[in-house]
Amino acid sequence: MEKNELVAWENKCIQEESPECSSACPLHLDARLFLKEIQKGDWDAAYKVLNKTVPFPGILGRICDHPCEERCRRGPAGGPIAIGALERLCVERYAGKKRVQPLPRKDRRIAVIGAGLAGVTAAWDLLKKGFTVSVFEPGDQLGGSLFDLPDQLLPRKIIREELSILETLMADIRLGVQLDKALFEQVAEEYDAVVLDRDSLYGCDLSLKLDDDGLIAIAPATGATERDGVFAGGGTRFRGGFSPVMETLEGRKPALSIERLMQKVGLEYGRENEGPCSSRLYTSLDGIVPLPRVAARDSIRGYTEEEAFLEAKRCIQCECMECVKKCLYLERYKGYPKKYAREIFNNERMLLGAARQYNVFVNSCSACGLCETICPNDFNMGALCLVARRTMLDQKFMPPSFHEFALEDMAHSNGELFTLCRREPGTTENAWLYFPSCQLCGTAPLEVVSSYRYLRESLSGGVGILLHCCGAPAYWAGREDLFKEALDKIRALWIEMGKPRIITACSTCLNIFQEHLPETKPVSLWDIMLEVGIPDAACAHGTTRNRVGIVDPCATRHNPVQQKGIRTILNALGIQIEELPLSGETPECCGYGGLMYNANPTLARDVVTRRTTASDNDYLAYCAMCRDNFAAAGKRISHLIEHLFPAVEGGDPAARDWISWSDRRANRCRVKELVLRDLGEKEEAHLEEYEKLKLTISPCVLKRIDERRILQEDIRKVIFHAETSGKKMLNRESGSYLASLQPGNVTFWVEYSPEGDGFTLLNAYCHRMKIVGIMQ
Amino acid sequence: MNFSQESADWSCTSCGGDLSLIKVGFTYMKGSFEIDLPACAACGQVLVPESLALGKMAEVERILEDK
Numbered sequence: 001m002e003k004n005e006l007v008a009w010e011n012k013c014i015q016e017e018s019p020e021c022s023s024a025c026p027l028h029l030d031a032r033l034f035l036k037e038i039q040k041g042d043w044d045a046a047y048k049v050l051n052k053t054v055p056f057p058g059i060l061g062r063i064c065d066h067p068c069e070e071r072c073r074r075g076p077a078g079g080p081i082a083i084g085a086l087e088r089l090c091v092e093r094y095a096g097k098k099r100v101q102p103l104p105r106k107d108r109r110i111a112v113i114g115a116g117l118a119g120v121t122a123a124w125d126l127l128k129k130g131f132t133v134s135v136f137e138p139g140d141q142l143g144g145s146l147f148d149l150p151d152q153l154l155p156r157k158i159i160r161e162e163l164s165i166l167e168t169l170m171a172d173i174r175l176g177v178q179l180d181k182a183l184f185e186q187v188a189e190e191y192d193a194v195v196l197d198r199d200s201l202y203g204c205d206l207s208l209k210l211d212d213d214g215l216i217a218i219a220p221a222t223g224a225t226e227r228d229g230v231f232a233g234g235g236t237r238f239r240g241g242f243s244p245v246m247e248t249l250e251g252r253k254p255a256l257s258i259e260r261l262m263q264k265v266g267l268e269y270g271r272e273n274e275g276p277c278s279s280r281l282y283t284s285l286d287g288i289v290p291l292p293r294v295a296a297r298d299s300i301r302g303y304t305e306e307e308a309f310l311e312a313k314r315c316i317q318c319e320c321m322e323c324v325k326k327c328l329y330l331e332r333y334k335g336y337p338k339k340y341a342r343e344i345f346n347n348e349r350m351l352l353g354a355a356r357q358y359n360v361f362v363n364s365c366s367a368c369g370l371c372e373t374i375c376p377n378d379f380n381m382g383a384l385c386l387v388a389r390r391t392m393l394d395q396k397f398m399p400p401s402f403h404e405f406a407l408e409d410m411a412h413s414n415g416e417l418f419t420l421c422r423r424e425p426g427t428t429e430n431a432w433l434y435f436p437s438c439q440l441c442g443t444a445p446l447e448v449v450s451s452y453r454y455l456r457e458s459l460s461g462g463v464g465i466l467l468h469c470c471g472a473p474a475y476w477a478g479r480e481d482l483f484k485e486a487l488d489k490i491r492a493l494w495i496e497m498g499k500p501r502i503i504t505a506c507s508t509c510l511n512i513f514q515e516h517l518p519e520t521k522p523v524s525l526w527d528i529m530l531e532v533g534i535p536d537a538a539c540a541h542g543t544t545r546n547r548v549g550i551v552d553p554c555a556t557r558h559n560p561v562q563q564k565g566i567r568t569i570l571n572a573l574g575i576q577i578e579e580l581p582l583s584g585e586t587p588e589c590c591g592y593g594g595l596m597y598n599a600n601p602t603l604a605r606d607v608v609t610r611r612t613t614a615s616d617n618d619y620l621a622y623c624a625m626c627r628d629n630f631a632a633a634g635k636r637i638s639h640l641i642e643h644l645f646p647a648v649e650g651g652d653p654a655a656r657d658w659i660s661w662s663d664r665r666a667n668r669c670r671v672k673e674l675v676l677r678d679l680g681e682k683e684e685a686h687l688e689e690y691e692k693l694k695l696t697i698s699p700c701v702l703k704r705i706d707e708r709r710i711l712q713e714d715i716r717k718v719i720f721h722a723e724t725s726g727k728k729m730l731n732r733e734s735g736s737y738l739a740s741l742q743p744g745n746v747t748f749w750v751e752y753s754p755e756g757d758g759f760t761l762l763n764a765y766c767h768r769m770k771i772v773g774i775m776q
Numbered sequence: 777m778n779f780s781q782e783s784a785d786w787s788c789t790s791c792g793g794d795l796s797l798i799k800v801g802f803t804y805m806k807g808s809f810e811i812d813l814p815a816c817a818a819c820g821q822v823l824v825p826e827s828l829a830l831g832k833m834a835e836v837e838r839i840l841e842d843k
Contacts, residue, residue: 286820359842399805399841729786729795730824738786749824767829769836772801775810776819 001391006345010642012379013338017281019318020071021083022036026249026275029053031068031083038086038312043305046059047094050087055124056162059117061091062154063244069274073283073318077295079203083316089303100168105577106130108262109235111191113179114200118234120163121251121293122195127169134172135186137200138179142166144200145237152300179205188230193261195254196225198235201245201609208232211467220276221256222267227720249275251628252443259582282376283318286460323379327588328607329596330371333361337371337379344388348395354396362388363402363599366589366607367476368554373585384595389478401768402599403477405709408744409661413438413469416488418668420467421493424456425679430500431461431521433474435513437467437506439592441671442664443639446640448505449674450645451525455503458532464497466490467672470509476595487516494520501617505641507555507623508593526565526622529644534572538644547576549615550635551630552587556575560584564624566640573643580614592625601707608633618654632658660702690720694758705764710748714766717743718750719759736762777832782825783814802833805840814840 001009018022021031030049037046047226064084072080108131112123115137126133137143142163147156167173177183183582184206188194196206198215200231209226216225233250236243253274257267273603294311296303303311323337324330324773333340348359348438367382392618412418413470417439423430434455438450455463472487494502494517502517506511513522529535550570556562563584570577582588588611591597591604612619612635619637621627630637640652659667669685676683693716697705705715722728722739729738736753747770751763783795795814799820802809814823824833 356842360838401841485786726790727819727821729821730789730791731786734784737789740824747824749826749829763826765826765829767824767833769802769804769809769833771822771824772803772808774800774815774817774822775801 001345001348003345006341009341009379009384009542011725013278013341013375014282014377015320015336015567016338017172017320018279019281019283019578020073021068021081021318022278022552023277023279024068024071026067026245027053027252032315032317033084034090035081035083035312035315036317038090038308038552039315041309043090043093046090050090055121055252056165057087057094058091058158058162059154060156060244060248061087062158067245067247073285074314074316076286077285077316078291078314082178082293082311085296085387086308086312089308091303092302093305100165103128103130103169105132105170108132108192109134109190110193110195110258111136111187111198111363113184113187114144114197114234115139115142115163116197116199117146117247118199118251119144119197120166122170122233122255123166125252125255126195126258127166127171129255131165131258132655133615134179134187134191135166136179136183136640138177140175142173142175144197145242148191171252178554179204188227193229193258195223195251195258196230196232197251199230199237200234200393202235202238202518215239220559221248221253221271222257224257224267229261230730238589240566261429280316280377282322283319284322285316285317286312288316291471296348307676312328320376322374322376323381326374326582326586327370327381327611329364329366329603330758332603335745337375337381337384340381341384344384348388350389358646359392359397359399359402360600362392364596364603365594366604367594368587368589370554370558370582370586371555371744372435372501385594386476386478390480390769393478398478398551403473403479403595404598404745405661406473406595406598407477407479407482409468409485409665410438410471410473410482411669411735412665414489415664418467418601418672420465420672422675422679422681423464423497424462427462429462431500432459432463433494433497433500433502433526434463434465435468435470435502435509435522435716436465436525436671437502437504437509438467438625438668439599439628439664440505440639441467441623441642441668443628443659443667444641445648445667445671445674446638447645448671449678450535450647451505451641452469452675454535454645455525455528455679462500464500465675466493466497466502467668468493470504470506472508472510472512472759475512475594476593491517505557508555510559510562511555524562524565526562526569526640528567530568532570537642537646539646540735542709546617546639547578548618548620549580550583551590551611551623552583553621553626553628554587554589555623556591557585557587569640569644575620575643576616580616580619582611586727590623590626590629592629597629598709604629605633620654628659628664631656658703660706660712661709662706665711665713666690690716693720694725694756695719696755696758696760698761701761701763705761708764708766708767710764714743714746714748715750715761715764716754718754718764722750742770777811779814779823779825779826779828782823786814786820786823787818787820788821790821791816793818795821795823804837807840809836817819 019032022028034049054060066084070078110126110131111134112119112333113136123135143159209217217233223233231254233559234247236246275770347356365385372380441448472485473483502520502522591607598602608629622640627639636654642653718741721741738751740749746766748766752759797812800813827843
């Protein structure tokens with residue numbers, strides 16, 4: 001990932017955008033944090049938040065016109081938070097001392113003419129930036145028109161106390177000065193830059209251009225007047241009404257401009273968001289119970305601490321986190337997409353001595369696209385992870401363990417044990433080509449064979465069959481080479497077959513073909529069924545006594561037509577439907593997608609387990625992996641094809657148990673064998689010697705080895721090798737044997753005992769670390 | 777980790793001999809390690825106990841995969 005790509009990804013995620021309150025505040029006070037501190041009861045911390053942004057908290061905290069409240073997201077749910085009133089209480093109760101250290105001075109001298117709120121703000125900011133500052137004020141004290149405010153609202157004592165900080169910072173304060181053109185010219189000559197407080201200078205002729213309101217004209221973004229080095233701000237009461245917070249902002253702008261002028265950098269660059277601005281932050285109000293604003297019992301004195309605490313509690317602490325709320329994967333790594341994009345970027349540029357910490361993360365996403373659907377800004381974590389996986393492969397730091405098992409499973413589907421391409425017997429040209437999908441063949445072999453028979457009987461023009469994998473596992477693994485190889489093979493066979501239209505029974509295959517082989521004009525088995533009619537043998541069994549929750553596969557997210565078609569078929573079968581919370585546009589993956597199950601099996605199990613609790617009803621899936629993964633998590637679930645082409649009359653497909661990876665492979669081989677038999681061909685199955693071993697496995701051992709991703713084929717190879725080579729170990733007590741073999745990257749260990757003319761498997765485990773041997 | 781129990785429990789069928797704890801080398805993803813494991817000094821057969829394979833060894837594999 002290049003830096004500009006990172007910036008583009010980061011910009012898509014809006015979680016770190018300022019909340020509405022801060023964006024509305026001309027000074028960008030972090031009101032959300034201020035309220036959070038009050039929620040915690042930590043008033044000192046709340047004061048610190050104010051003090052960090054606001055120049056004179058004691059003043060502004062009492063008189064701020066709080067534009068933040070207008071845009072508060074709590075507004076529609078009981079009224080905006082009384083941020084202004086809470087600020088007031090916060091500064092009233094603050095008893096701490098202000099500690100300010102005089103800073104080392106720069107030799108640049110700045111003059112501030114007029115000590116109203118804008119003027120004193122400019123002086124304060126400039127002093128903090130290290131300039132030597134002189135303040136010229138006609139009155140006998142600093143504060144200008146602040147003294148016109150009622151004492152009850154803003155006690156005079158407070159104005160004096162707060163502004164005394166300028167003296168502490170060694171400002172050169174000149175009171176009782178006549179403000180006129182002569183002074184201005186003298187000061188402009190003597191100082192490096194000048195700030196004019198337009199509130200104090202209203203009506204004073206300085207021979208500067210004026211605006212429509214009679215105020216010294218300025219560039220709004222910088223506060224620059226027509227004269228070089230002279231800046232101005234303030235005077236809101238002469239144009240629509242006194243706004244203390246805007247007055248403050250207008251004192252702050254010239255101070256920043258002067259700093260830039262002195263540093264000889266552009267005055268305007270990057271200041272678009274200074275002052276009130278819009279925010280892209282999305283905050284859902286779902287589940288937010290409306291609560292009215294807390295009223296102060298004594299409306300003159302304002303909130304008590306308890307009242308303030310209750311009011312602050314109403315703040316919902318705006319944030320987006322929409323995707324994280326729904327996706328267990330995004331939740332588990334305790335961040336959000338913007339943070340993750342940065343981590344992935346850093347992971348690719350591992351700093352010297354640091355460990356990569358996001359390899360597993362990058363490979364744990366199911367790439368189901370739920371985040372993109374939910375995100376107000378369409379952030380797609382799967383797309384980001386897929387790019388990152390390709391980079392890991394390119395830069396050669398992709399651990400083989402993340403995808404090897406899945407890719408070997410795909411290789412099995414694309415090997416001679418499963419691959420088959422045939423025309424319908426007695427035809428030379430076929431209008432259709434049935435591509436049932438490798439995983440559906442793996443879980444429902446008899447039903448697949450029946451569905452092919454049904455297609456041949458229902459469609460004219462001939463229906464050929466292609467048993468193969470669409471290449472999705474390679475796509476998810478970032479293995480573009482293997483993916484291309486699979487697609488090229490399918491395309492070649494499709495051309496050889498005379499370019500028939502592909503019918504598939506798997507939503508993932510359908511998506512892959514639509515995107516990567518659109519020329520095959522792929523259509524789903526279910527859509528064909530809606531055209532030509534539901535098979536005669538179809539019936540709802542087992543599940544009809546209750547409603548079933550439909551599990552929409554994540555691959556149908558953007559295919560409402562297919563989802564609707566499935567429901568039509570279920571209605572026709574008399575099956576009552578329960579819509580699960582994550583359906584339609586927002587289904588979650590079952591853990592197979594993106595090969596999550598391979599790189600992060602624990603997460604995949606947790607994802608599916610959480611989904612099993614959405615309803616007590618049986619589930620009904622139309623994706624093979626959804627069926628198998630839910631069944632493995634103990635949920636009663638059937639696949640649609642089991643109702644359409646019942647293999648057993650009066651059976652209860654939802655009662656069918658989980659299925660092992662070995663059995664999936666065996667089932668695929670079975671489909672090939674049965675189809676060939678159906679088509680009048682017979683293939684002599686060639687069995688390797690190790691495949692002829694008689695092997696007994698108890699259900700609990702079978703489940704254990706399947707979770708360890710050990711196939712029965714691996715077990716047979718180990719035992720066969722041990723028995724033929726004699727290389728094994730004997731347990732003195734139990735008489736069982738232990739043997740190992742490393743056929744590829746993995747070393748398998750098998751404990752077994754002879755049983756009649758075969759063997760009983762007692763245990764098996766594996767590791768990837770390679771045994772070098774005994775060290776000399 | 778001490779595997780003397782495993783060493784005593786198993787014997788090598790190829791040579792019929794006892795196993796003893798011997799330094800065995802392993803490699804994985806640019807890392808190499810040595811550990812004392814039950815092995816047959818005569819024919820070089822090595823025993824990796826389940827507790828090691830699923831415990832420490834799996835842990836080190838994961839750490840190396842994140843390197």
